[in-house]
Amino acid sequence: MGDVFRCTHLNLDVAISFETKTISGTATYDVERVSSTQTDEDKVFFDAKELIIKGVTVNGKETAHTLSAVPGMDPEVFGLRLSVTLPRSSLGTSSVCISYSTTPKSSAIQWLPPSQTLGKVRPYLFTQCQAIHARSLLPCQDAPAVKVTYKATVLTDSWATCLMSALSKGSATVPATGQKAWTWEQPVPTSTYLVALCVGDLSSRDISGRCRVWAEPGIVDAVAYEFAETEEFLKTAEELTIPYMWGRYDVVCLPPSFPYGGMENPCLTFVTPTLLAGDRSLADVVAHEIAHSWTGNLVTNSTWEHFWLNEGWTTWLQRKIMAKMKDDDRFFDFDAIGGWKHLADDVALLPDDFSRLVPIIDGRDPDEAFSGVPYEKGFNLLVDLERRVGQQAFGQYAKTYLGTFKYITVTSTEFRTHFMNYFKGHKNLKDFDWEGWFHKPGLPPTPTFDRTLSQASEDLAAAWLCYDSGVGAVPSVDTSGWNTNQRTCFLDAMLVTLERDGRSLKRGTTREMDGAYGYSKVKNSEILHRYSLLCINAEDDTILKTILKFVTTQGRMKFVRPLYRALYRSEMGRESAVRTFKENADFYHPIAAKMVAADMGLGEGGGEDGGNGIGARDVKDFLKDNKAAIAAVGIAAAVGIYLARRKK
Ligand SMILES: CC/C=C\C/C=C\C[C@@H](O)/C=C/C=C/C=C\[C@@H](O)CCCC(=O)O
Numbered sequence: 248m249g250d251v252f253r254c255t256h257l258n259l260d261v262a263i264s265f266e267t268k269t270i271s272g273t274a275t276y277d278v279e280r281v282s283s284t285q286t287d288e289d290k291v292f293f294d295a296k297e298l299i300i301k302g303v304t305v306n307g308k309e310t311a312h313t314l315s316a317v318p319g320m321d322p323e324v325f326g327l328r329l330s331v332t333l334p335r336s337s338l339g340t341s342s343v344c345i346s347y348s349t350t351p352k353s354s355a356i357q358w359l360p361p362s363q364t365l366g367k368v369r370p371y372l373f374t375q376c377q378a379i380h381a382r383s384l385l386p387c388q389d390a391p392a393v394k395v396t397y398k399a400t401v402l403t404d405s406w407a408t409c410l411m412s413a414l415s416k417g418s419a420t421v422p423a424t425g426q427k428a429w430t431w432e433q434p435v436p437t438s439t440y441l442v443a444l445c446v447g448d449l450s451s452r453d454i455s456g457r458c459r460v461w462a463e464p465g466i467v468d469a470v471a472y473e474f475a476e477t478e479e480f481l482k483t484a485e486e487l488t489i490p491y492m493w494g495r496y497d498v499v500c501l502p503p504s505f506p507y508g509g510m511e512n513p514c515l516t517f518v519t520p521t522l523l524a525g526d527r528s529l530a531d532v533v534a535h536e537i538a539h540s541w542t543g544n545l546v547t548n549s550t551w552e553h554f555w556l557n558e559g560w561t562t563w564l565q566r567k568i569m570a571k572m573k574d575d576d577r578f579f580d581f582d583a584i585g586g587w588k589h590l591a592d593d594v595a596l597l598p599d600d601f602s603r604l605v606p607i608i609d610g611r612d613p614d615e616a617f618s619g620v621p622y623e624k625g626f627n628l629l630v631d632l633e634r635r636v637g638q639q640a641f642g643q644y645a646k647t648y649l650g651t652f653k654y655i656t657v658t659s660t661e662f663r664t665h666f667m668n669y670f671k672g673h674k675n676l677k678d679f680d681w682e683g684w685f686h687k688p689g690l691p692p693t694p695t696f697d698r699t700l701s702q703a704s705e706d707l708a709a710a711w712l713c714y715d716s717g718v719g720a721v722p723s724v725d726t727s728g729w730n731t732n733q734r735t736c737f738l739d740a741m742l743v744t745l746e747r748d749g750r751s752l753k754r755g756t757t758r759e760m761d762g763a764y765g766y767s768k769v770k771n772s773e774i775l776h777r778y779s780l781l782c783i784n785a786e787d788d789t790i791l792k793t794i795l796k797f798v799t800t801q802g803r804m805k806f807v808r809p810l811y812r813a814l815y816r817s818e819m820g821r822e823s824a825v826r827t828f829k830e831n832a833d834f835y836h837p838i839a840a841k842m843v844a845a846d847m848g849l850g851e852g853g854g855e856d857g858g859n860g861i862g863a864r865d866v867k868d869f870l871k872d873n874k875a876a877i878a879a880v881g882i883a884a885a886v887g888i889y890l891a892r893r894k895k
Pocket residue numbers: 377378506507508509510511551552554606608613614615616617618621803804805
């Protein structure tokens with residue numbers, strides 16, 4: 248898209264209707280010719296998914312447009328191509344104004360009823376555009392390589408607060424209607440997957456001169472406490488990189504159905520409330536999103552095949568920030584050990600095409616290719632390079648890399664060339680296996696990390712596993728002073744061994760563990776998640792109610808997907824998993840509903856072994872064949888119907 252004409256600026260002028268669950272108005276683009284190819288007709292193309300296109304003008308004149316599917320690209324995933332003919336004389340910038348409306352099906356937007364908010368009085372909406380959902384929020388050239396500056400005016404009900412991934416230019420009441428008009432400006436060129444919107448009953452607290460947290464009034468103080476280190480994260484990140492270009496860094500804590508830990512929307516990170524542990528122990532997700540201000544938002548992957556350049560670099564920078572703040576490099580390694588487990592878990596589930604660092608996506612839904620691979624394999628590639636050239640030199644290189652590719656996009660090959668030129672002739676890079684790192688499926692060579700911070704956790708895991716095998720007593724180590732990372736490392740170490748050995752714990756073991764540590768009552772989502780997985784492994788159904796509550800009161804895919812998968816594969820939870828998902832399908836974000844449905848054996852494998860979320864063809868076929876049903880009940884409910892039919 249956009250290979251001849253490219254959008255450079257967007258003026259978005261829209262109104263929000265909670266009543267009709269639509270966003271409607273105009274998207275006006277400055278469009279520039281970027282290639283001199285003179286074709287028979289000069290056409291500019293936009294992506295549009297689940298949108299109603301009402302009309303198009305070019306330089307103020309009404310202009311014909313067409314909407315058609317792109318051959319080989321499933322319209323259910325990629326939407327349609329909106330084609331607009333430009334005047335032959337359009338040598339400079341054209342102004343293309345598209346009048347449109349979203350539909351309630353839009354996959355980028357979750358419309359929450361008041362019951363799904365904390366306040367229970369007002370509705371709420373938030374968007375999630377990565378990777379290719381921006382096209383269902385607005386017509387756009389929805390490719391990371393097309394970066395636009397943007398201005399937006401958004402009309403909302405008078406009670407609502409509107410936030411965007413941009414700098415606020417104020418708000419005013421519209422005298423004629425009583426509505427509120429919110430004005431935003433993003434002066435830094437930004438890929439469309441980073442356009443974001445959130446509207447609800449929101450309060451804020453300033454936590455520094457350039458950082459503010461937003462949330463529903465009932466939790467805003469807890470959010471301010473949890474993320475109080477944000478300014479320090481930001482300052483530390485600046486020391487490791489180049490100056491922060493985005494002006495403000497605010498955080499909005501969304502309702503619990505937000506499907507990710509965080510999303511790096513510029514100027515306004517979106518986070519899940521599952522980070523609210525009460526002790527700041529999960530705030531490193533904010534460090535991760537801050538890191539994206541450079542790696543991802545400023546220097547951006549050229550296409551989604553090169554997503555690791557966003558996430559691998561960001562994971563590296565996040566771990567550098569955390570270690571620098573703690574003034575101890577061992578924290579970098581400690582976190583990397585947890586990351587390796589994440590990588591190994593995902594690689595075990597993924598088809599080869601998706602476990603390559605540069606995956607083969609080929610017309611498939613990028614949401615299906617999403618995994619820990621770009622994060623952790625990407626991170627390990629960078630660590631391998633860093634160890635070969637030395638920490639200090641690599642740190643300097645990182646700054647040069649950011650300076651070279653800021654405001655534009657980068658491919659894996661461009662990175663490789665840039666890196667090899669910078670370290671030309673370096674003796675430790677002579678036979679570096681770039682091809683293997685980029686294209687070999689599966690796990691990369693096993694790295695060595697400093698284990699001094701993980702040792703006690705790993706030892707405790709070994710002791711519990713011995714006890715479970717009938718060797719030795721219940722471990723008596725006092726863990727009351729342990730931090731969250733030590734606890735999650737301990738549980739991870741148990742899970743790693745069980746998975747590796749295909750072994751199940753005895754039910755009595757998880758009961759003993761609960762007696763010792765009280766994990767079934769823990770508030771911390773990362774600990775509860777891991778302990779729940781152990782209990783499912785042990786078929787310990789005393790915790791089933793807690794797990795079902797956990798998966799129906801938050802919709803973060805990192806937690807709900809593995810838990811539904813594990814329940815579905817277990818004796819104790821299979822029925823409950825299907826029933827619970829069916830009853831709660833509307834709670835989940837459309838992306839999460841799609842992925843969980845596919846995970847629970849509804850894919851090509853169709854059975855208990857299908858749990859990887861990759862083969863969603865059966866459910867997709869069902870959805871395709873039942874468009875009327877979907878229009879009537881929505882995609883999530885339709886998936887529920889499909890599940891119910893399969894059960895029969
Ligand atoms: C190799 C994969 C190719 C393309 C995928 C690109 C985007 C995938 C899409 O599914 C969106 C992902 C958005 C992620 C946002 C935040 C994550 O960092 C959250 C990580 C998990 C969590 O902490 O909950």
